[in-house]
Amino acid sequence: MNNQKFQSFIDLVTFDQNFTELEKKISVIDTTVQKFNNQLTTLQKQLEQNSSKKRDVKKQLDAQELQVKDLQDKEKHQMEVVESVASTKELEAANKELEYLKIERNAQEQKMIQHINKLETAEKEYAALQLKSESDIAEIDTQINTEKSALSQAQQQIESIQKQRSMLLSQVPAEWVDVYENMRGRVKDPVVQVTQDSCGACFSLISSRDLQALRQHELLQCKDCYRFLYCEEKK
Numbered sequence: 001m002n003n004q005k006f007q008s009f010i011d012l013v014t015f016d017q018n019f020t021e022l023e024k025k026i027s028v029i030d031t032t033v034q035k036f037n038n039q040l041t042t043l044q045k046q047l048e049q050n051s052s053k054k055r056d057v058k059k060q061l062d063a064q065e066l067q068v069k070d071l072q073d074k075e076k077h078q079m080e081v082v083e084s085v086a087s088t089k090e091l092e093a094a095n096k097e098l099e100y101l102k103i104e105r106n107a108q109e110q111k112m113i114q115h116i117n118k119l120e121t122a123e124k125e126y127a128a129l130q131l132k133s134e135s136d137i138a139e140i141d142t143q144i145n146t147e148k149s150a151l152s153q154a155q156q157q158i159e160s161i162q163k164q165r166s167m168l169l170s171q172v173p174a175e176w177v178d179v180y181e182n183m184r185g186r187v188k189d190p191v192v193q194v195t196q197d198s199c200g201a202c203f204s205l206i207s208s209r210d211l212q213a214l215r216q217h218e219l220l221q222c223k224d225c226y227r228f229l230y231c232e233e234k235k
Contacts, residue, residue: 006217008171009180010230013191015168016184019161022154029151036144043133043140050129054122061115068112071105176219176228183227191228201227 078098085091169177183190192200197211204224206214214220214231222229 003217005171005173006219006230008168009173009176009219010191012165012168012172012177013180013228015161015165019158019165020188022157022161026151026154026158029147029154033144033147033151036140036147040137040140043136047126047129047133050122050126054119054126057115057119057122061112061119064108064112064115068105068108071101071108075101075105179221180228187225187227189227191230192222194229194231199225199227199229201225 075098078094078101082091082094082098085094180190189201194200194206194211194214198205199222202222202225204222206222206229210220211231214229220229221227
């Protein structure tokens, strides 16, 4: 068995293992960036919800102010009615209506004060959340940019080493590559080292004859799991 071909095959396997780690790194970076983007989306939703709450309270206050203004106008008009009536009966009725309007106005003014307090609270909450969100968003943006920079570097590494793989493939017998690629599509470790005279993956015992062949740089497959086997050279 050609020692150079064997070594080229092992180099290809090592290369693919490193390549896989690089792909995993890219996957982790993608996941991290997505997580940060989700955090940004959550912050923006919280800010919008808080802003919407503030707008709703302002609308309620505006409606309450209109109601109080309407009652004030009615009260003013009723005072004019009280001053204009002539009979005692009409005066009593007019005063009774005026008193009702005053009571109702006072009640609505109390509600208006409550809405004013709610609006002040909502505005303070929004201002605090906005300040915190700006700080958090700036920090997340920095983290995203850092991750994207790492992603760009990893992608450039992949582009630069893909050509190296083509060169390694050309130095390995096609029949080995076919079996290797087939196994690589099914298991994460298609090539394993012999450990204590056994397959490093399924621990199936290897015959003395096969061990001798492996030590002479023969490339064999495990009879149980069909992974490629190799023996590390003793230094």
